[in-house]
Structure formats: C-alpha cells, structure tokens
Amino acid sequence: MYSKPFPQSIAEKIIGKPCVSDTVGESDSTVLIFEDAVLKIEPTNCNANHEYAALRWLQNRLPVPEILDFAQADGQNFLLMSKLRGAMASDRIAESIEETVKALADGLQQLWRVDISDCPLDSTLGKRLQQAKYNIENGLVDTDDFESETLGENGFADVHALYDWLERARPSADLVFTHGDFCLPNIFTESGKAIGFLDLGKAGIADRWQDIALCVRSLEHNICTFCALPKAEFLRAKNLLYAALSISEDKEKLQYYILLDELF
Numbered sequence: 001m002y003s004k005p006f007p008q009s010i011a012e013k014i015i016g017k018p019c020v021s022d023t024v025g026e027s028d029s030t031v032l033i034f035e036d037a038v039l040k041i042e043p044t045n046c047n048a049n050h051e052y053a054a055l056r057w058l059q060n061r062l063p064v065p066e067i068l069d070f071a072q073a074d075g076q077n078f079l080l081m082s083k084l085r086g087a088m089a090s091d092r093i094a095e096s097i098e099e100t101v102k103a104l105a106d107g108l109q110q111l112w113r114v115d116i117s118d119c120p121l122d123s124t125l126g127k128r129l130q131q132a133k134y135n136i137e138n139g140l141v142d143t144d145d146f147e148s149e150t151l152g153e154n155g156f157a158d159v160h161a162l163y164d165w166l167e168r169a170r171p172s173a174d175l176v177f178t179h180g181d182f183c184l185p186n187i188f189t190e191s192g193k194a195i196g197f198l199d200l201g202k203a204g205i206a207d208r209w210q211d212i213a214l215c216v217r218s219l220e221h222n223i224c225t226f227c228a229l230p231k232a233e234f235l236r237a238k239n240l241l242y243a244a245l246s247i248s249e250d251k252e253k254l255q256y257y258i259l260l261d262e263l264f
C-alpha cells in the first residue's frame with residue numbers, strides 16, 4: 001500500500017473521499033477505488049508509462065476509463081481515472097459462460113475494428129521480445145507464476161531456453177490493435193457486450209493471437225481453477241469463443257503467445 005503524500009493535484013481530487021483498495025491485481029501497483037474514480041499508483045516504468053499513453057490514445061476510440069488526472073512523483077505514476085460501470089468478466093463467468101464468452105468475443109472484435117494506420121503504440125514481437133529480454137536480465141520474471149508445464153521435464157530448461165525458443169519460433173504476424181493482457185479481470189462486461197477495457201500497459205499493434213491466447217488461458221484459469229468446474233466446461237467455452245469469432249484454433253500461435261506472456 002502506498003503511504004507517502006499524494007502529488008498535490010491528485011490530493012485535491014481525492015482527499016477525504018472514502019475508498020477501498022483493490023485486491024484483484026497481482027502487480028506491484030496500488031489501486032484505490034473511490035465512488036466514481038480509481039487511482040492507480042505504480043512505479044514509473046515502461047509499462048506504466050505505456051499504459052498512460054495507451055489510455056490517452058484510446059479516448060474516444062474504445063470504452064476505456066476517462067483520464068481525470070496524471071502525475072509523476074517519487075518514482076511513481078499516479079493515474080486518476082473514471083470508474084468503469086459493469087463488472088469484470090471474471091465476476092460474470094460463474095453466472096453464465098455463454099454470455100461472458102459472447103462479451104469477450106465482442107471485446108476482441110471491438111479491438112480489431114480500431115484503425116491502426118496512425119497508431120503510435122507498437123507491441124509487435126520485436127518490441128515484446130526486447131522487453132522480455134530486459135525482464136530476464138533485470139530479475140523481473142517470476143517463475144513461480146509460470147504454468148506448471150512451462151519448465152521442467154517436458155518443458156524448457158530455464159527462462160533463457162524459453163527466450164531462445166521464442167526468438168527462433170517467431171510466427172508470422174496478422175496485425176491488429178490488441179489489448180496485450182486480455183484476461184477476464186481486465187475486461188468489464190454487461191449483457192453480452194464488452195463495455196470497458198482496463199490495464200492497458202501492453203496495448204498496441206500486435207498479432208491477433210496475442211489477445212485470443214491470453215483470453216483462452218484466462219478462461220481456463222477462471223473456469224477450472226477459480227470456479228472449480230470440469231475441464232469440459234472450459235473446452236465448451238473455448239469452442240464458443242472460436243465460433244463467435246468465426247475462427248479455428250491456431251495451435252502454434254496459441255502456444256507461442258501463452259509462452260511469451262510467461263516472461264512478463
């Protein structure tokens with residue numbers, strides 16, 4: 001929890017207002033939720049700066065929070081934004097897999113409709129692999145968070161072997177606008193529609209499967225682990241997603257983008 005004084009322009013807008021601290025996010029950010037605003041405080045780094053840039057570029061292009069204020073102090077970014085209505089897809093999935101998957105497909109299609117011809121946000125593979133390398137070299141990769149099969153007997157020997165494989169196995173690119181961390185807690189939904197996108201530190205131009213892959217992985221975590229439903233329910237959700245998007249599974253890209261995300 002952040003304990004130093006807030007920058008003045010931010011303090012003026014929040015002091016004395018009741019708030020709760022979010023417990024969903026796993027990163028080293030602090031998220032304070034007010035009645036109609038949210039303050040996200042995180043160390044000033046590429047990801048946090050990129051999130052602010054992405055939010056600015058996406059205003060009026062996609063349903064993202066409105067920027068109410070932004071400040072940098074003491075090595076931290078302070079992003080004050082409007083509070084999204086609706087609920088996280090992860091809070092909806094237990095109620096209805098069909099409706100939640102429909103909303104996620106709608107979210108992906110909204111992203112793909114964004115015109116990328118003048119988009120300054122580059123999240124293509126070259127850039128992502130550079131960041132992955134930086135994360136490895138600076139001890140920012142937490143192997144405790146890895147999927148169980150990534151390292152070990154049937155997986156990679158270590159993070160360096162994983163990185164080398166990712167460099168060698170780069171798939172061809174089908175570029176669209178991507179969220180970059182399309183997991184269920186980052187997508188707000190209502191009545192089968194995506195009505196808000198959050199956590200945009202990796203948003204930008206990338207391959208379509210960047211988002212599809214993390215969506216599939218997040219569906220599996222939410223359905224099988226958090227809701228403790230049988231694997232068949234996850235497979236049903238995955239097929240519903242592909243049907244709603246009129247695509248078939250690209251196994252190679254699905255695996256590639258899930259493995260790439262291990263290094264973030």
Ligand SMILES: Nc1ncnc2c1ncn2[C@@H]1O[C@H](COP(=O)(O)OP(=O)(O)OP(=O)(O)O)[C@@H](O)[C@H]1O
Pocket residue numbers: 022024025026027028029030031038040065081082083084085088185186198199200
């Ligand atoms: N503008 C907003 N409106 C409503 N809820 C929000 C908003 N911003 C953040 N939240 C809530 O706080 C949670 C964490 O926010 P966010 O995903 O931006 O933080 P994070 O620390 O980067 O999380 P992660 O672990 O996913 O990286 C969200 O899943 C959501 O529940």
Ligand SMILES: [Mg+2]
Pocket residue numbers: 025185186198199
């Ligand atoms: Mg998040």
